[in-house]
Amino acid sequence: MKSLLRLLLKSQHQRNRSAPAQAEKGMTLIELLIGTVMAFLILTPMLAFVVDMLNTDRREQLKANTEQDIQAAVDFIAQDLNQAIYIYDNAGITAINSQLPTASGTPILVFWKRKQIRNSVSVDRTTIVTPLNCAPNTCNDTYTRSLVAYYQVRDSNPIWCQPQSSGNLCPIRIERHEMSEGIMKDSTQTTAAARYFNDTETKDGQKHSGAFNLLFDFNRPTLNVTTGANFPRSEVLVNYLDHSIANVPPPPNCKIGLGVVDPTGPGATPINAADLLITDGSTHSFYACVDTRRNLAKITIRGNSLRRLQTDANYDASRSAFFPTANVQVQGRGARGQ
Numbered sequence: 001m002k003s004l005l006r007l008l009l010k011s012q013h014q015r016n017r018s019a020p021a022q023a024e025k026g027m028t029l030i031e032l033l034i035g036t037v038m039a040f041l042i043l044t045p046m047l048a049f050v051v052d053m054l055n056t057d058r059r060e061q062l063k064a065n066t067e068q069d070i071q072a073a074v075d076f077i078a079q080d081l082n083q084a085i086y087i088y089d090n091a092g093i094t095a096i097n098s099q100l101p102t103a104s105g106t107p108i109l110v111f112w113k114r115k116q117i118r119n120s121v122s123v124d125r126t127t128i129v130t131p132l133n134c135a136p137n138t139c140n141d142t143y144t145r146s147l148v149a150y151y152q153v154r155d156s157n158p159i160w161c162q163p164q165s166s167g168n169l170c171p172i173r174i175e176r177h178e179m180s181e182g183i184m185k186d187s188t189q190t191t192a193a194a195r196y197f198n199d200t201e202t203k204d205g206q207k208h209s210g211a212f213n214l215l216f217d218f219n220r221p222t223l224n225v226t227t228g229a230n231f232p233r234s235e236v237l238v239n240y241l242d243h244s245i246a247n248v249p250p251p252p253n254c255k256i257g258l259g260v261v262d263p264t265g266p267g268a269t270p271i272n273a274a275d276l277l278i279t280d281g282s283t284h285s286f287y288a289c290v291d292t293r294r295n296l297a298k299i300t301i302r303g304n305s306l307r308r309l310q311t312d313a314n315y316d317a318s319r320s321a322f323f324p325t326a327n328v329q330v331q332g333r334g335a336r337g338q
Helices: 002-018 029-081 090-099 317-322
Strands: 084-087 105-122 139-153 172-180 235-241 286-291 296-302 325-331
Touching (some): 084 296, 105 296
Antiparallel strands (some): 286 296
16 A cells, blocks of 8 residues: 555656646737837827818818808898898998998898788777787788898907907808888877887887888988987898908809890990999908899808818818808899789
């Protein structure tokens, strides 16, 4: 028994001595450095590709947003112009400019229109019902007059300027002014206070503007246009219009664009295309071609989607897709009661 135990221990000792040495090995510093360099060479282009895709997607999204904003602005102006009674051309705006609201911009589109006010005039004229107390069954709709002015405005107010840039002006925006006639109470009166319902008797959108001039006559459209004071606050229609000056597309020939035909007959004077064009003279990102005789206007707006990302986003013809343009031609029908 002892001999057998001694033999087993001896054989086990010999087996352990003859077995190869087991050792755990890890990565050397050189191998780790090579792996890091290879990972950097592979991941850096991939990261640049991903960043470029994200930037491209963002530019495309902003381009789409700008296109939608510009088209919505054009559609709004078209709806406004549809009820126009009288549209001022370049000569007309020059003549009435001193009577228009004071603004840090350029009046581009100015016109008179009919304004429909619902449920505002008593059906029973023997009993005066104030517009504030009108109900659908007791009052009818009525029409009043409004002077509408669209301005091209540019300043350094940071609220209209993202991203901000010190020393640079913000992109161009369009502001809308409207001076409305109130709902008439007694047409025989000569003062606004006695002729129209006051603010306590009307709802929003029915009030008489203090800038509305009672002496205005469509037979003399450049006289007594406003009272020259008490102008209502403007409303911003759209922002991020193109502010570029160099290499921008010039306006077309308005005479050709509107199909204007020169008058004929003895002493007839040809129409000057410059009298039809209303623009700021530099950026041409918001301009109008107006034929007052036909009560016809064509409006063009050009946006700048890149200005939403960078401050030096000037017009580039090779990237014109990022400067979306929309236009519309409208003939005012307010004078025909339509």
